[in-house]
Amino acid sequence: MVHAVKMPFKPAMKAPRPMSDEALALIARRFAVLAEPMRLRLLHALFAGEKSVNELAELTGGTQANVSRHLQTLAHAHMLGRRKEGLQVFYAIADPSIFKLCELVCGSLEKSLSKQAGVFAQ
Amino acid sequence: MVHAVKMPFKPAMKAPRPMSDEALALIARRFAVLAEPMRLRLLHALFAGEKSVNELAELTGGTQANVSRHLQTLAHAHMLGRRKEGLQVFYAIADPSIFKLCELVCGSLEKSLSKQAGVFAQ
DNA sequence: GCTTTATATGAGCATATAGTTATACATGGT
DNA sequence: ACCATGTATAACTATATGCTCATATAAAGC
Numbered sequence: 001m002v003h004a005v006k007m008p009f010k011p012a013m014k015a016p017r018p019m020s021d022e023a024l025a026l027i028a029r030r031f032a033v034l035a036e037p038m039r040l041r042l043l044h045a046l047f048a049g050e051k052s053v054n055e056l057a058e059l060t061g062g063t064q065a066n067v068s069r070h071l072q073t074l075a076h077a078h079m080l081g082r083r084k085e086g087l088q089v090f091y092a093i094a095d096p097s098i099f100k101l102c103e104l105v106c107g108s109l110e111k112s113l114s115k116q117a118g119v120f121a122q
Numbered sequence: 123m124v125h126a127v128k129m130p131f132k133p134a135m136k137a138p139r140p141m142s143d144e145a146l147a148l149i150a151r152r153f154a155v156l157a158e159p160m161r162l163r164l165l166h167a168l169f170a171g172e173k174s175v176n177e178l179a180e181l182t183g184g185t186q187a188n189v190s191r192h193l194q195t196l197a198h199a200h201m202l203g204r205r206k207e208g209l210q211v212f213y214a215i216a217d218p219s220i221f222k223l224c225e226l227v228c229g230s231l232e233k234s235l236s237k238q239a240g241v242f243a244q
Numbered sequence: 245g246c247t248t249t250a251t252a253t254g255a256g257c258a259t260a261t262a263g264t265t266a267t268a269c270a271t272g273g274t
Numbered sequence: 275a276c277c278a279t280g281t282a283t284a285a286c287t288a289t290a291t292g293c294t295c296a297t298a299t300a301a302a303g304c
Contacts, residue, residue: 019166024159030227035154036262037146044141053281066263068282078234087271087280097230101223105152108219112200158292175251188293190252209250209301 033077034101038062039070042091043079043098050083050092155199156223160184161192164213165201165220172205172214 033039041060045051051059057067071091074080081094093099155161163182167173173181179189193213196202203216215221 019163021159024162024166026231027224027227028157028159028162030231031153032157032261035150035157037143037150038262040146040150041141044146054279063264064281065265065283068280069262072282084271084281087278089281095230095234097226101226102149104219104223104226105149108217109148109152112217154291160292176249185294186251187253187295190250191292194252206251206301209248211251 030077033073033079036070038066039074040102042067042070042074043093043102046080046091046093047099050081050090052088052090054088056091152199155195155201158192160188161196162224164189164192164196165215165224168202168213168215169221172203172212174210174212176210178213 034043038060041062042056045056045059053064053068053071056062056071057064060067062070071080071082075082075091079093079095079098080091083090083092156165160182163184164178167178167181175186175190175193178184178193179186182189184192193202193204197204197213201215201217201220202213205212205214
């Protein structure tokens with residue numbers, strides 16, 4: 001069943017290292033956290049500095065409950081830090097790689113969308 | 123209802139630009155495509171160069187049907203290119219930003235996991 | 245044209261997760 | 275102690291998506 005495959009270009013070097021299931025799950029989980037518009041909206045709002053839950057709810061137009069949930073998701077993924085001050089809880093971006101991640105994705109998206117542009121212009 | 127909020131640190135500069143719903147949906151979608159272990163496994167296998175569907179199925183241990191589906195998802199997101207040659211279809215990484223994305227995520231993950239390490243060691 | 249091989253796709257099931265509403269918890273003021 | 279405010283959580287519904295099995299499509303050889 002080992003069908004002799006033509007190798008058109010690259011000489012078929014084996015994949016570097018197999019990558020454990022656990023590692024893949026962790027990476028996938030990290031991407032999944034970033035795969036929700038509301039969470040991206042929250043991150044975007046936090047680019048300017050830390051904010052309270054209610055502030056974020058107002059800025060993003062989400063309900064308090066939903067925003068709180070998403071903030072927790074982001075915090076559990078160590079992307080946000082949490083600071084309690086009196087009645088309020090302030091969240092802030094804790095993982096600086098978030099900025100680069102978003103830059104990368106936005107950049108490659110702008111490329112593949114340069115035709116139907118306008119979406120990012122604003 | 124505009125509760126006067128104490129601004130502990132940063133002087134509350136407004137978020138740069140509101141970011142349209144469409145843009146956010148596109149970015150979220152892109153992250154979602156990367157948020158599945160099997161797709162990450164496929165991308166990882168393709169780091170070494172283009173491969174056919176069956177090759178990838180064998181390498182990843184997935185069924186032909188499932189691998190084909192995931193490859194399509196990746197291709198529709200413009201992350202993979204597709205080349206047909208005879209009976210076989212070869213997929214290859216088309217978006218170089220993928221490499222940097224994975225590097226970034228792996229890097230920040232290794233940091234936050236340096237304690238329980240070993241997952242990435244292999 | 246028929247068969248074989250490689251890939252794609254349709255249908256169905258199972259699971260995960262986003263959103264809502266209502267309520268609980270916590271803190272500060274009176 | 276009580277009440278007001280800010281945040282978290284529980285229960286539920288709706289939707290999306292991954293996986294499997296079976297089948298369809300497409301190309302190559304006979």
